[in-house]
Amino acid sequence: MSTMPHQRPAVAGLPAYVAGRKATGEQVAALASNESHYPPLPKVLDAIAAASTRVNRYPDMASATLRDRIARVVGVSPTSVAVGPGSVGVLAQLIAAVCDPGDEVVFAWRSFEAYPILCQIAGAEAVRVPLVAERHDLRTMAAAVTERTRVVLLCSPNNPTGTSISTAELIDFLDRVPGRVLVVLDEAYREFVGAESPDAVNLLDSRYPNLCVLRTFSKAYGLAGLRVGYAIAHPDIADGLRKTQIPFSVSNVAEAAALAALDSADEVATRVAAVVAERPRVEAAARASGWDVPQGAANFIWLRADDATRERLVAAFDAAGVMVRGYPGDGVRVTLADPASNDRVLAVLAAFGRES
Numbered sequence: 001m002s003t004m005p006h007q008r009p010a011v012a013g014l015p016a017y018v019a020g021r022k023a024t025g026e027q028v029a030a031l032a033s034n035e036s037h038y039p040p041l042p043k044v045l046d047a048i049a050a051a052s053t054r055v056n057r058y059p060d061m062a063s064a065t066l067r068d069r070i071a072r073v074v075g076v077s078p079t080s081v082a083v084g085p086g087s088v089g090v091l092a093q094l095i096a097a098v099c100d101p102g103d104e105v106v107f108a109w110r111s112f113e114a115y116p117i118l119c120q121i122a123g124a125e126a127v128r129v130p131l132v133a134e135r136h137d138l139r140t141m142a143a144a145v146t147e148r149t150r151v152v153l154l155c156s157p158n159n160p161t162g163t164s165i166s167t168a169e170l171i172d173f174l175d176r177v178p179g180r181v182l183v184v185l186d187e188a189y190r191e192f193v194g195a196e197s198p199d200a201v202n203l204l205d206s207r208y209p210n211l212c213v214l215r216t217f218s219k220a221y222g223l224a225g226l227r228v229g230y231a232i233a234h235p236d237i238a239d240g241l242r243k244t245q246i247p248f249s250v251s252n253v254a255e256a257a258a259l260a261a262l263d264s265a266d267e268v269a270t271r272v273a274a275v276v277a278e279r280p281r282v283e284a285a286a287r288a289s290g291w292d293v294p295q296g297a298a299n300f301i302w303l304r305a306d307d308a309t310r311e312r313l314v315a316a317f318d319a320a321g322v323m324v325r326g327y328p329g330d331g332v333r334v335t336l337a338d339p340a341s342n343d344r345v346l347a348v349l350a351a352f353g354r355e356s
């Protein structure tokens with residue numbers, strides 16, 4: 001007889017979240033986790049240093065200063081903003097606020113691997129709708145909504161395939177989904193989309209109060225290690241999110257860094273533009289090496305591959321000191337970085353193409 005305390009069966013059956021591997025050694029290019037390759041901005045470092053003198057105190061539980069600031073930047077009322085420990089933390093709060101055991105959450109697959117894990121923790125049923133041509137199949141997703149569906153998760157740009165959803169497609173989808181279903185648009189990579197980036201927040205007024213937009217400071221703003229993300233939603237939903245937040249889960253250091261990152265918007269935009277400028281070059285060169293790379297809109301490229309090819313490709317990257325992310329059954333995702341790192345990626349792909 002086991003003497004260990006009980007754990008819920010849902011937890012015992014959980015797959016572990018597989019994070020991108022950590023890079024060790026100077027020659028290693030860390031391209032497995034879609035992080036910013038830039039070091040923290042000077043203003044951010046100053047703000048972290050200043051806030052570090054206050055870590056004997058709890059942070060402001062409401063993150064009110066950051067919340068107000070995000071509201072101004074985005075153009076909504078602060079009552080529509082809820083801040084949390086990374087956008088994945090906010091999503092966990094959201095599912096906890098919305099789903100009872102047995103409720104359904106519809107999402108595209110393959111997409112961000114935290115989605116099925118968060119559903120399972122909440123006891124919600126994950127309904128996966130296969131991608132078509134690496135994109136969300138929005139018509140089939142709308143048709144998958146049942147009486148039990150509480151949430152549809154849309155990921156744009158989609159992790160790991162990089163494809164994005166246009167404003168017209170989003171509106172068409174919202175028109176097909178009943179207003180009782182919360183539609184969560186995960187925009188972790190929105191800053192990398194470019195000029196045509198749809199502003200979903202504009203749709204969130206009286207027209208689509210069931211839309212909730214998730215954003216993060218982890219990617220473009222370079223604060224992955226500090227854990228700050230947020231939702232923009234109808235005030236009732238934002239209120240529910242604040243209620244399900246673990247108290248004080250956004251630290252005062254994280255809040256100060258996020259505010260300083262917003263103060264550094266021009267530098268952030270310059271860095272994002274440099275990454276985005278590399279994307280067509282890297283995609284074109286990867287295609288020239290024989291890969292069928294979809295047109296991406298984020299800070300990574302997607303290489304679909306069967307398992308044997310994936311294993312050999314990840315090994316080839318490893319041998320070249322390039323850490324990438326392999327997905328069993330699907331392929332390999334490679335984060336875009338500076339031109340020199342991207343060239344290392346392309347050299348591996350070119351050599352791999354010649355060997356195959």
Ligand SMILES: Cc1ncc(COP(=O)(O)O)c(C=O)c1O
Pocket residue numbers: 033034085086087088089112155158159186188215216217218224227228229
């Ligand atoms: C689509 C997507 N959403 C959310 C996240 C999590 O971001 P955060 O660091 O804000 O929790 C990631 C991280 O990889 C992601 O790819």
